[in-house]
Amino acid sequence: MKRSALLAPMLVLLTLATPTESLYAQYERPVDVAPTEEDIGSGYVTPAVQRPLPRSTLLNITDIVLLLGAMGISAWLGLVRRSRTGIVVLAIACAVYFGFYRKGCVCPIGAIQNVAVALTDPSYAVSYVVIAFFFAPLVLALLFGRVFCGGACPFGAIQELVVLRPVQVPRRLDKALGLLKYVYLALAIWFAVLPAVERDFIICRFDPFVGFFRRTGPAYMLIIGGAFLVLGMFVGRPYCRYLCPYGGLLAQLARFSWKGVTITPDKELDCGLCAESCPYGAIEKMRAVRTSCLSCARCYTACPRERAPARGDASVESHEATG
Amino acid sequence: MNHETTRRELLGHAVRGAGLLGLGGVAVYLTAKAGDEGVWVLDISKCVNSRLGATGIEACELCATSCVRPLSAVRAINDFEKCGRCYICPAYFDVMSEVDENGLPSAKLCPRDAIKREPIGWVDPDDPANNFYEYTIDEALCNGCGICVLACKDPSGLGSILLEVRYDLCLDCNRCSNAAACPDDAIDRKPLSRAGAPQRHPAS
Amino acid sequence: MIAMTGSTQRNVGLAIAGGAAIVVLACIAVLAADMIAARRQASLDDQRLEDLVELVKTDAAAAAELDAEHQRQTDKSVQRELRKTRVTWTLILAAVLFLASAKWLVSLRAQRPPTLNTSVALRAPPPTRPRKAGGDVRSHSAGGPRVSELGEQEIDLSFVDAIVAKEGCDGEAAVPILQAIQAHYGYLPDEALQRVCELTEIEPSQIAGVSAFYARFRRSPVGEHVVKVCHGTACHVTGARQITEEIRRHLRIAPEEDTDPERLFTVDRVACLGCCSLAPVMMIDEETVGRLTPGSACAALDVVRPEQPA
Known part of the structure; x- marks a missing residue:
């Protein structure tokens, strides 16, 4: 839809008076200076120039509050309420707000590089929002594990929602692939601390899901994203587990988390239904591994003990006592 | 239950405390610098649609098509201090189109019809040309294609219409796709404190 | 719950999922084709514009044609944008529908056994068979x-x-x-x-x-298959209780009962079956199954269970 504005040459041409000239306006610049308010008269006041508005503080504060709220709810649903349904609802809400509404751009994953630049380049600063978005999930990870991944992260949420029939990735392969995210993290930091001209925000460049949230983007981004989503139907959250550099940071902090998803050992036999139900391979030897647990609450849903409340348990006991 | 803190728990608390302190320290350091973060700014001395001397060309329009937002964060603004308020505005009318019965060009230049034209004060019906007209850009419609910017520029116009990155709309991507697409590197990060000042062409 | 038989549910789910998947693929194909076509068309359009611009330089009459060409290309691109938006939304909706129906299908296939409370509620009225055989027979x-x-x-x-x-x-x-x-x-x-x-x-x-x-006398008819879960020492230690519990849940055996509502299985707890090295062990009729987990025990029962008529 190129629409040319070939004014200067046209001017010259038109003044050469072609036969059809009368059809078109004889254009020449009408004025040489802008009229002042006095010229215009009758109390005219020059309107203010449409300057760029400052960034909406309200929206920024809303974002931060919603992030903190989402992480709090995620921690509560995952660790206290143990509600899978709640987590799914939260994931949908976060995918809609942080993803589709905020276009996936308030995101701590890409902020890794901004923070790295800001730490090394004195002339570069990051905004309060970026600081809040980068540090709040890290602090929460120290307290409650990867609750950001569980419910608040829009990228996690969209992958969480596509999980269909997850296969158990062989433990060794899982571990080996899991190292990729640290390589990616190192690369991201390396590219960020380079001098400004060579700096490259690779996380954002190869971000698989923003294209979906914005419903547009370069073809390679959309293809990568589509591939991740299709893969995500059969391998639980491939990006979070194997590539997300921020996931790597959170995993290392979650290692020391204060609380986390716990699987209480049984007196006689651990049935293993929880490990089977975990699409992320986060239950090893019947215990939740804090570094890889995304507190999605699937294991609680699968647990027969969780499903059978105390009353039901008691009736089995009494039956076995009489039988 | 009388709970004694085990060595393991104590270590855990220590590590967590250290971690929180470390994170807090980095956050405080960054916060001290925050508030003057960079925003994407379009430099009118580089942009081909805006810069003086670049005439007789097609409008670049990459800002309209490259931005990740459906409607680009780059928009045109009219600097009223400089606007000539012409009867036939070269940025409003397609001056190459056929003249209609009122003696005005029949077509408008803006492909999205984002410019509004209002006469200022009373208009003499017999001599409408001898009047001032206010040209206002509808922000909701403008997509920053820059056609009007190119048309308003010297020598055809006074150069009052300029392109600006509206940083309230800008998603502040790390990789601004407009900046990546711009052949003239006209879009660059500038500290917020220096971004607000209105840009103007040097007086010719 | 929707009153549908298992196979109807499956067929409906398959139809929805299949339809949605086809729509998704079609949308992707349309978007991709549109993008490729637009890219190919763009250079042609630019060429035409350039030619017209050249033409206008020598023949001002061609200006009208140039204008028309502008208009045509603008209209086309606006239409393309509109089409893209519509197709994208269709794609999103279809993808959501596909995921929802596929998840439903998956949940149908691997229906979790109901909780103990549900299975008790399923069996109404509650059984009145007394276990104690006191008094006059x-x-x-x-x-x-x-x-x-x-x-x-x-x-x-x-x-x-x-x-x-x-x-x-x-x-x-x-x-x-x-x-x-x-x-x-x-x-x-x-x-x-x-x-x-x-x-x-x-x-x-x-x-x-x-x-x-004597424990081996029973007063109620047995199910088609008798399942004896060993509760000997070795099996007890390795979780016979959990096995029994899960089997009973799986078969929807009500508390105070030992046979499932369909009278297919009777679950008994017995003393040592004599193969402690395989603990935990159970016998389904004459077949011994060892090294059980709650999951594998239920799977073993499902092997014996005759195919349910759909």
């Missing part, structure tokens, strides 16, 4: 187990006559007679016990006492 005859589903209401009592004739009529014969009846019918039918009382000197109280004392 005859008094139970009216409220005895109804096994109408299996058509065993009229029990052939000639076997009882034969066994009584063989074992004799005095009190010592009680245990052998009961053993034989148990072996023949699979349980002690009330009618047969009445018959024994009529034919012999054995008192109803004696029969009640004997049948309640």
Whole structure:
């Protein structure tokens, strides 16, 4: 839809008076200076120039509050309420707000590089929002594990929602692939601390899901994203587990988390239904591994003990006592 | 239950405390610098649609098509201090189109019809040309294609219409796709404190 | 819940998922084709514009044509944008529909056993069969187990006559007679016990006492398959309790019951089956299954279970 504005040459041409000239306006610049308010008269006041508005503080504060709220709810649903349904609802809400509404751009994953630049380049600063978005999930990870991944992260949420029939990735392969995210993290930091001209925000460049949230983007981004989503139907959250550099940071902090998803050992036999139900391979030897647990609450849903409340348990006991 | 803190728990608390302190320290350091973060700014001395001397060309329009937002964060603004308020505005009318019965060009230049034209004060019906007209850009419609910017520029116009990155709309991507697409590197990060000042062409 | 049989649900789910998947693929194809076509068209359009611009330089009359070409290209791109938006939204909706229906299908295939409370609620009215066989056996005859589903209401009592004739009529014969009846019918039918009382000197109280004392006598009909879960020491230590619990949940056996509502399986806990190295162990009829987990135990039962008619 190129629409040319070939004014200067046209001017010259038109003044050469072609036969059809009368059809078109004889254009020449009408004025040489802008009229002042006095010229215009009758109390005219020059309107203010449409300057760029400052960034909406309200929206920024809303974002931060919603992030903190989402992480709090995620921690509560995952660790206290143990509600899978709640987590799914939260994931949908976060995918809609942080993803589709905020276009996936308030995101701590890409902020890794901004923070790295800001730490090394004195002339570069990051905004309060970026600081809040980068540090709040890290602090929460120290307290409650990867609750950001569980419910608040829009990228996690969209992958969480596509999980269909997850296969158990062989433990060794899982571990080996899991190292990729640290390589990616190192690369991201390396590219960020380079001098400004060579700096490259690779996380954002190869971000698989923003294209979906914005419903547009370069073809390679959309293809990568589509591939991740299709893969995500059969391998639980491939990006979070194997590539997300921020996931790597959170995993290392979650290692020391204060609380986390716990699987209480049984007196006689651990049935293993929880490990089977975990699409992320986060239950090893019947215990939740804090570094890889995304507190999605699937294991609680699968647990027969969780499903059978105390009353039901008691009736089995009494039956076995009489039988 | 009388709970004694085990060595393991104590270590855990220590590590967590250290971690929180470390994170807090980095956050405080960054916060001290925050508030003057960079925003994407379009430099009118580089942009081909805006810069003086670049005439007789097609409008670049990459800002309209490259931005990740459906409607680009780059928009045109009219600097009223400089606007000539012409009867036939070269940025409003397609001056190459056929003249209609009122003696005005029949077509408008803006492909999205984002410019509004209002006469200022009373208009003499017999001599409408001898009047001032206010040209206002509808922000909701403008997509920053820059056609009007190119048309308003010297020598055809006074150069009052300029392109600006509206940083309230800008998603502040790390990789601004407009900046990546711009052949003239006209879009660059500038500290917020220096971004607000209105840009103007040097007086010719 | 929706009143649909399993196969109807599956077919509906498959139809929705398949339809949505086709729509998704079609949308992607349209978007991709549109993008490629637009890219190819763009250079042609630019060329045409350039040619026209050149033409206008020599022939001002062509300006109208140039204008028309501008308009045409603008309209086309606006239309393309509109189409893209529509197709994208269709794509998103179809993808959501596909995911939802596919998840539903998956959940249909691997339906989790209901919680204990649900399975109790499923079995209404609650069973009234008393386990304690105190008092007069005859008094139970009216409220005895109804096994109408299996058509065993009229029990052939000639076997009882034969066994009584063989074992004799005095009190010592009680245990052998009961053993034989148990072996023949699979349980002690009330009618047969009445018959024994009529034919012999054995008192109803004696029969009640004997049948309640020995664990191997049972007063209710067994299911088609008898599952004996070993609760010996080794099996107990390795989780026989969990196995029993999960099996009972899986078969929807109500508390105080030992047979599932379809009368397919009777789950008994027994003492050592004698293969402690395989603990935890259970026997399904004569088949021994070892090294169980709750999951594998249920799977083993499902192998025996006849295909349910859809």
